[in-house]
Amino acid sequence: MEMPFNELSYWMGMEEARLMGVKCKECGAIYLPPRPFCVQCYKDALEWKEFKGDGKLVAFTSIFVVPKSMAEQGYGRDNPYIVGVVELNEGVRIVGRIEGVDTKRPETIKIGMPLKADFPKVMEAGVSKAYLAFRPA
Ligand SMILES: [Zn+2]
Secondary structure (H helix, E strand, C coil), rough: CCCCCHHHHHHHHHHHCEEEEEECCCCEEEEEECCCCCCCCCCCCEEECCCCCCCCEEEEEEEEECCHHCCCCCCCEEEEEEEEEEECCCEEEEEECCCCCCCCCCHHHCCCEEEEECEEEEEEHHHHHCCCEEEEC
């Protein structure tokens, strides 16, 4: 893969339903989304690493006051969506939407529950765009 180690490549990977991060060839540190250099050893000897997308829920919040783009998808005060922090089995934490759960009964959503990455697509200004979501595994 000749893609630059940046967020754009990360988003392009997501369009192909792939969770692309990087690994430092010097010290083995891993990053998701990708970084242009390693903040552990300050080297830029990076290589692509595809994450499997399995992990567990670390924290989450219900979003009731939604941005316009989400309101257009039907979310709002009566239909909140969930954003969570997920710790992947590889050891990194990433923020994504939590789907396939009862958003109106957040007490049913459990910290530590196993999750798997999913890459749903939405239309944004007439363009299909993938985003990162997690569903109960
Ligand atoms: Zn390093």
